Amino acid sequence: MLERIEQAKKTVHSACEKVGRPIQIMEVCGTHTVSIFRHGIRTLLPDNLKLLSGPGCPVCVTDQGYIDVVMDLARRDDTIIATYGDMIRVPGKGGSLESLHRDNVKVVLSTDDGLALAKKHPDKTVVFVAVGFETTTPASAVAVADAASEGVENFCILSGHKLVVPAMQALLGSKNDKIDAFLCPGHVSVILGSDAYKPVVEEFKRPCVVAGFEGIQILEGLAKICAQIAAGRAEIDSVYGAAVTPEGNKVAWKIITDTFEPCNGAWRGLGVIPGATMRLKDKYKQFDALHRFGIKEVPTEEPAGCQCGQILCGLMDPPQCGLFGEKCTPDTPVGPCMVSTEGACSAWYKYGK
Numbered sequence: 001m002l003e004r005i006e007q008a009k010k011t012v013h014s015a016c017e018k019v020g021r022p023i024q025i026m027e028v029c030g031t032h033t034v035s036i037f038r039h040g041i042r043t044l045l046p047d048n049l050k051l052l053s054g055p056g057c058p059v060c061v062t063d064q065g066y067i068d069v070v071m072d073l074a075r076r077d078d079t080i081i082a083t084y085g086d087m088i089r090v091p092g093k094g095g096s097l098e099s100l101h102r103d104n105v106k107v108v109l110s111t112d113d114g115l116a117l118a119k120k121h122p123d124k125t126v127v128f129v130a131v132g133f134e135t136t137t138p139a140s141a142v143a144v145a146d147a148a149s150e151g152v153e154n155f156c157i158l159s160g161h162k163l164v165v166p167a168m169q170a171l172l173g174s175k176n177d178k179i180d181a182f183l184c185p186g187h188v189s190v191i192l193g194s195d196a197y198k199p200v201v202e203e204f205k206r207p208c209v210v211a212g213f214e215g216i217q218i219l220e221g222l223a224k225i226c227a228q229i230a231a232g233r234a235e236i237d238s239v240y241g242a243a244v245t246p247e248g249n250k251v252a253w254k255i256i257t258d259t260f261e262p263c264n265g266a267w268r269g270l271g272v273i274p275g276a277t278m279r280l281k282d283k284y285k286q287f288d289a290l291h292r293f294g295i296k297e298v299p300t301e302e303p304a305g306c307q308c309g310q311i312l313c314g315l316m317d318p319p320q321c322g323l324f325g326e327k328c329t330p331d332t333p334v335g336p337c338m339v340s341t342e343g344a345c346s347a348w349y350k351y352g353k
């Protein structure tokens, strides 16, 4: 192991020295952000290599307007809100789900638990808070298909599911063209397939290297990226070859595309990105909470002073936010990046000192 670490470190240092200018690599995923801190990866890197946290924490990129819709639905007497635990403390305009102190807000561990709640409470409509990337979308798709086939009519989802690659393109195209390369998430890439990054490589000429979440995988991923930059190449590569194939998991994709279709949707910090949010197809419209409750638009509003949007675009580091560590801490989060354990602000607060 030590030999692999030394070799990767040597490659990173010699490549960065050869390039001779500042290099910025974005880790797309929040799990990478946390792992980079926990393994002390930054302490192994040369001064001219900076790592940026990207828009890969599902809670963090969920638009403020979506949170406000969840809150409105939670205030009704005819609903039960089924949500994963990390969404419960994200502040909306009028507080968080946790601060509502309502019995109809239930933390669940799976979409199956949400469906079970609907069967148990036929007099209420269960709204499943469906956020996440390609890794969690198949579970939402299965729950909707099961609800349809079993006739569970009081179940629906509020889809905030997102697609990673269009966000990377939007980021480079309109928000931050100073990103030199991407360290791509292992788990999402298992579903997506490494070929999915072709538009980023071909259109924007940025290396995309898939890595798992162990320290050595991250370091070796960075080494491959730096070697490409030094050689003037931009290619897809992977250090997670055992799990990631070029074409991805076709079964999971079929489940997703049978149920969902891409639409234009708002991302925190990135605004509306064409084709980067997933909505239910027309045949499953009755399971779409927006349709069920006649909600026409999801308005957008950021908490005052919060810089999550800038941070998610790699334009600033969390300590540069005026609220970081003072008004905004994990106990008193102002924005989602401090709530989620995968959020950049939370990671910097916990490990950055």
Ligand code: SF4
Binding pocket: 305, 306, 307, 308, 311, 318, 321, 322, 323, 324, 325, 328, 329, 333, 334, 335, 336, 337, 338, 339, 345
């Ligand atoms: S420190 Fe808090 S307020 Fe500042 S960007 Fe992060 S989450 Fe938002």
